[in-house]
Amino acid sequence: xxxxxxxxxxxxxxxxxxxxxxxxxxxxxxxxxxxxxxxxxxxxxxxxxxxxxxxxxxxxxxxxxxxxxxxxxxxxxxxxxxxxxxxxxxxxxxxxxxxxxxxxxxxxxxxxxxxxxxxxxxxxxxxxxxxxxxxxxxxxxxxxxxxxxxxxxxxxxxxxxxxxxxxxxxxxxxxxxxxxxxxxxxxxxxxxxxxxxxxxxxxxxxxxxxxxxxxxxxxxxxxxxxxxxxxxxxxxxxxxxxxxxxxxxxxxxxxxxxxxxxxxxxxxxxxxxxxxxxxxxxxxxxxxxxxxxxxxxxxxxxxxxxxxxxxxxxxxxxxxxxxxxxxxxxxxxxxxxxxxxxxxxxxxxxxxxxxxxxxxxxxxxxxxxxxxxxxxxxxxxxxxxxxxxxxxxxxxxxxxxxxxxxxxxxxxxxxxxxxxxxxxxxxxxxxxxxxxxxxxxxxxxxxxxxxxxxxxxxxxxxxxxxxxxxxxxxxxxxxxxxxxxxxxxxxxxxxxxxxxxxxxxxxxxxxxxxxxxxxxxxxxxxxxxxxxxxxxxxxxxxxxxxxxxxxxxx
Amino acid sequence: xxxxxxxxxxxxxxxxxxxxxxxxxxxxxxxxxxxxxxxxxxxxxxxxxxxxxxxxxxxxxxxxxxxxxxxxxxxxxxxxxxxxxxxxxxxxxxxxxxxxxxxxxxxxxxxxxxxxxxxxxxxxxxxxxxxxxxxxxxxxxxxxxxxxxxxxxxxxxxxxxxxxxxxxxxxxxxxxxxxxxxxxxxxxxxxxxxxxxxxxxxxxxxxxxxxxxxxxxxxxxxxxxxxxxxxxxxxxxxxxxxxxxxxxxxxxxxxxxxxxxxxxxxxxxxxxxxxxxxxxxxxxxxxxxxxxxxxxxxxxxxxxxxxxxxxxxxxxxxxxxxxxxx
Numbered sequence: 001x002x003x004x005x006x007x008x009x010x011x012x013x014x015x016x017x018x019x020x021x022x023x024x025x026x027x028x029x030x031x032x033x034x035x036x037x038x039x040x041x042x043x044x045x046x047x048x049x050x051x052x053x054x055x056x057x058x059x060x061x062x063x064x065x066x067x068x069x070x071x072x073x074x075x076x077x078x079x080x081x082x083x084x085x086x087x088x089x090x091x092x093x094x095x096x097x098x099x100x101x102x103x104x105x106x107x108x109x110x111x112x113x114x115x116x117x118x119x120x121x122x123x124x125x126x127x128x129x130x131x132x133x134x135x136x137x138x139x140x141x142x143x144x145x146x147x148x149x150x151x152x153x154x155x156x157x158x159x160x161x162x163x164x165x166x167x168x169x170x171x172x173x174x175x176x177x178x179x180x181x182x183x184x185x186x187x188x189x190x191x192x193x194x195x196x197x198x199x200x201x202x203x204x205x206x207x208x209x210x211x212x213x214x215x216x217x218x219x220x221x222x223x224x225x226x227x228x229x230x231x232x233x234x235x236x237x238x239x240x241x242x243x244x245x246x247x248x249x250x251x252x253x254x255x256x257x258x259x260x261x262x263x264x265x266x267x268x269x270x271x272x273x274x275x276x277x278x279x280x281x282x283x284x285x286x287x288x289x290x291x292x293x294x295x296x297x298x299x300x301x302x303x304x305x306x307x308x309x310x311x312x313x314x315x316x317x318x319x320x321x322x323x324x325x326x327x328x329x330x331x332x333x334x335x336x337x338x339x340x341x342x343x344x345x346x347x348x349x350x351x352x353x354x355x356x357x358x359x360x361x362x363x364x365x366x367x368x369x370x371x372x373x374x375x376x377x378x379x380x381x382x383x384x385x386x387x388x389x390x391x392x393x394x395x396x397x398x399x400x401x402x403x404x405x406x407x408x409x410x411x412x413x414x415x416x417x418x419x420x421x422x423x424x425x426x427x428x429x430x431x432x433x434x435x436x437x438x439x440x441x442x443x444x445x446x447x448x449x450x451x452x453x454x455x456x457x458x459x460x461x462x463x464x465x466x467x468x469x470x471x472x473x474x475x476x477x478x479x480x481x482x483x484x485x486x487x488x489x490x491x492x493x494x495x496x497x498x499x500x501x502x503x504x505x506x507x508x509x510x511x512x513x514x515x516x517x518x519x520x521x522x523x524x525x526x527x528x529x530x531x532x533x534x535x536x537x538x539x540x541x542x543x544x545x546x547x548x549x550x551x552x553x554x
Numbered sequence: 555x556x557x558x559x560x561x562x563x564x565x566x567x568x569x570x571x572x573x574x575x576x577x578x579x580x581x582x583x584x585x586x587x588x589x590x591x592x593x594x595x596x597x598x599x600x601x602x603x604x605x606x607x608x609x610x611x612x613x614x615x616x617x618x619x620x621x622x623x624x625x626x627x628x629x630x631x632x633x634x635x636x637x638x639x640x641x642x643x644x645x646x647x648x649x650x651x652x653x654x655x656x657x658x659x660x661x662x663x664x665x666x667x668x669x670x671x672x673x674x675x676x677x678x679x680x681x682x683x684x685x686x687x688x689x690x691x692x693x694x695x696x697x698x699x700x701x702x703x704x705x706x707x708x709x710x711x712x713x714x715x716x717x718x719x720x721x722x723x724x725x726x727x728x729x730x731x732x733x734x735x736x737x738x739x740x741x742x743x744x745x746x747x748x749x750x751x752x753x754x755x756x757x758x759x760x761x762x763x764x765x766x767x768x769x770x771x772x773x774x775x776x777x778x779x780x781x782x783x784x785x786x787x788x789x790x791x792x793x794x795x796x797x798x799x800x801x802x803x804x805x806x807x808x809x810x811x812x813x814x815x816x817x818x819x820x821x822x823x824x825x826x827x828x829x830x831x832x833x834x835x836x837x838x839x840x841x842x843x844x845x846x847x848x849x850x851x852x853x854x855x856x857x858x859x860x861x862x863x864x865x866x867x868x869x870x871x872x873x874x875x876x877x878x879x880x
Binding site: 436 | 594601606613641642648653711716726824825
C-alpha cells in the first residue's frame with residue numbers, strides 16, 4: 001500500500017528530528033551534568049556562562065539592583081552592592097560598631113554640632129589614579145543633596161547638615177555645613193546635636209564618588225558610569241551585565257584590616273529557585289524561607305549542617321490611625337493587641353522563623369529591653385477593654401490596609417483577623433493596595449488600620465522610636481502623639497552619655513506599649529544556608545559591608 | 555514582483571503607523587492613569603513627600619498626558635527610546651535589545667521544533683485514521699495543548715532539577731561561538747523550550763491532522779492516486795501543499811502566543827529576556843521601557859504578519875490580490 005510507504009517516510013522524518021535534537025540535548029546534559037563530584041571548573045565554565053570558577057571565588061544569588069549610584073539608592077537590594085564597591089567616612093563592623101573607614105579618626109566639638117574628620121592619606125580610587133581628598137567628599141555629599149541630582153533619599157540621610165535646606169531650596173551655591181579645611185581634613189556641621197548623625201554617614205548617600213567619572217550624571221539620567229564605578233570599597237567592579245550578573249574582584253589595596261581574602265565574588269541576578277541553585281552547588285550561600293525550612297531542619301537532611309540563623313533588625317506590626325475615632329481610644333487598641341496569640345503566630349504558624357514581639361525594638365539592637373514583659377494573650381481582659389471602648393459595634397466592619405499584588409493577601413494578617421473574630425466577635429476586612437499607593441495613603445492618613453514592617457537603617461533605637469513614633473516625624477503613619485514620649489525622645493536625641501540615652505529610649509518604649517499605637521507582632525530572623533567551606537560569613541542583620549571577612553577554605 | 559503585490563505591501567505598510575499610534579497611545583495613557591508612578595515606587599517609605607513631588611514635577615510627570623505622549627513619541631521618532639527607571643539612568647535601548655536577543659534565541663528554537671515535529675506528527679496521525687493510534691494521538695495532543703505554562707513550568711522544573719538534577723532550575727547563560735554570544739547550546743535553554751514547544755507541537759499537530767484529513771478526502775487526491783502517482787509524491791505535491799496553506803496563518807498566531815508565553819515562562823524561570831523585563835517594568839512603572847517594548851514588539855509583529863501574508867501569496871496564487879493575473 002502506498003500509504004504505508006508514506007507513513008514510513010513521515011515517521012522517518014519525525015524520528016530523525018527527534019534523534020538529532022535528543023542527541024544534541026544528551027551531549028549538552030552530559031557536558032554540564034556533573035554536579036556532585038569535584039566539578040572541575042573548566043567543564044561548567046562554558047555552560048553556565050559565568051566564566052571559569054576560580055578557587056577563591058564566592059558565588060551568590062543576588063537581588064537585581066535598581067541603581068549602583070550611592071547618591072540615589074533607596075533600597076536594600078541596591079545598597080548590598082554599593083557598600084562593597086564604594087565606601088564613606090565611616091562604616092559598621094560586624095558587631096555593628098561605627099568604625100573609621102576613609103576617615104582615620106574624628107573629633108566632635110563640645111556642643112556636639114561640629115565633626116572634624118581626618119582622612120587617611122593612603123586611600124586610592126580603584127583605578128589607582130589618585131588619593132581621596134576632602135574635596136571629593138564635599139562634591140559627593142553636595143551631589144546627593146543637590147535637587148538636580150533628583151535623589152529621593154539625599155535629604156533623608158544628610159538633611160542634618162547645616163545649610164542643606166538653603167542649598168536644596170536653591171538659595172545657596174554650596175552646603176555651608178560641609179567645609180574642606182585641607183585635602184586631608186573635612187569639617188561637617190549639623191544644625192543641632194544628634195547621636196545618630198554618625199550612623200547616618202554609614203549609609204551609601206554619604207559615600208564618596210569620583211567626580212571626574214560621575215560628572216553631571218543624575219539619578220535618572222547618565223547612569224552608564226555605574227557599569228565601571230571608580231569606587232573606594234573593598235571590592236572592584238569587574239563586570240555588570242544588567243539583569244544577569246555582577247562580578248566583583250578584590251581591591252588588593254583596601255585600606256582596612258582585614259583586606260578582602262576572596263579573589264572574586266560573582267552574583268547571579270536571575271534564575272529559578274536559589275534553594276535549588278544551592279543544592280546544585282551553583283551558589284555558596286542562600287537565604288531560606290518557610291517553603292524549605294522544614295526539610296532543612298530535619299536532622300537527616302544533607303543540608304541540616306549548613307543552616308545558620310541570625311537576628312534581623314526589624315519589626316512587623318499592625319498600626320492604628322490614632323488621630324481618628326474609634327482608634328484614638330487606647331482601650332480599643334489594647335483590646336485588639338491582647339487578643340492576638342503571638343506565641344502561636346510565631347512558633348506554630350511561622351514555624352519559628354520569627355520571634356514574637358514584646359515591644360518595638362528588635363532583639364540584637366542597642367537598647368533592646370530584655371526585661372520588658374511579654375504582651376500577653378489575654379482574651380478576657382481584651383473583651384473587658386472592648387466593652388469600655390464601646391463594644392464590638394464601634395469597630396465591626398473596619399478595614400485594614402495592606403500592600404501587595406498577589407491574589408491572596410498575607411496569610412499572617414488573615415490569622416490575626418481570625419483571632420479577632422474568634423475572641424472579640426468582630427469582622428475586619430482586608431484592603432490590598434499596590435505598594436506605592438499604599439505608602440501614599442499612609443502618608444495622607446487615609447486608613448483605619450494598616451500592616452507594615454520596618455527595617456533598621458542603623459542599629460539605634462532612634463531609627464525606630466524617633467522616626468516612627470515621634471509626633472513630629474513624617475514617618476509616623478499612625479499619627480501617634482504623646483507629649484511624654486516626645487519629651488523622652490527629644491531628651492535622648494540630645495543625650496551624649498550612651499547608657500543614659502538607651503535608658504531614655506527604653507522608658508519611651510514602655511509608654512508606647514501602654515498606648516499601643518501599633519500592635520507589634522513579631523521580629524524576623526535571618527535564616528541562611530552556608531556551604532561548609534565558606535568561613536567568616538556573618539549574617540548581616542541589615543546591609544553592611546561583610547564580604548571582606550569571608551574566606552574560602554576547601 | 556507583480557505590480558499587485560507591491561501595492562498590497564505598500565497599503566499594508568501604510569497601516570503600520572496607524573496601528574502603532576493606537577497601540578502606543580493606549581499603552582501610554584493606561585500607564586499614566588495608574589495611581590502611582592515610578593518616582594513614588596523608587597522612593598520607598600523613607601523619602602519626604604515634598605521631595606517626591608518636586609522630582610515628579612521636574613521630570614514632567616505632572617504635565618497633561620497628551621503633552622507627555624507627544625514629547626515621548628517625538629523623541630522616539632528620532633530614535634531616542636527614553637531612559638529606564640527600573641535600571642535607573644540607563645538608556646532604554648541599552649536595556650531592551652540585549653533582552654530581546656535572549657527571547658528571540660529560544661523562541662527561534664521553539665518555532666523550528668514546533669513546526670518540525672508538529673507537521674509530520676499531524677500528517678502521520680491523519681494517515682492513521684481509523685486505527686487505535688488516531689484517538690490516542692488526539693488525546694495526547696489535546697492534553698499537552700491544554701496545560702498552561704503556569705502549571706507545566708513548575709512541573710518540568712521539579713522533574714528536571716529537583717528529581718533528576720540534570721538541569722539548572724532557571725536563568726540563562728551564553729557562550730561565545732564564532733564571535734557571537736549564543737545561548738542556544740546551553741542547558742539553560744532546555745526548560746523554556748520544552749515548556750513552549752510541548753503545547754505548540756500539540757496545537758500544530760492537531761491542526762495539521764485536521765487539514766490533511768480534509769485534503770485527503772478531496773477529489774484531486776483521489777485523481778492523483780488513481781492516475782498512479784507515487785504515494786510520497788501525492789502527499790508532498792498535492793496533500794501537503796494544500797494542507798499547509800491554512801497552517802501558514804497559524805504561524806502568525808503562534809508568534810503572538812509565544813510573545814505572551816514568554817512573559818510567563820521567563821518570570822517563572824528567571825530568564826532575563828524581554829518577557830521578564832516587561833513584567834518588571836510594569837511592576838516598577840518604568841514608563842519608557844514599557845513603551846519601547848510595546849512599540850518595538852508591535853512593529854515586529856505587524857511586519858511578521860505582513861511577511862506571512864506575502865508568503866501566503868506565493869504558496870497559493872489565488873490569494874494574491876485580485877487583478878494580477880499570471
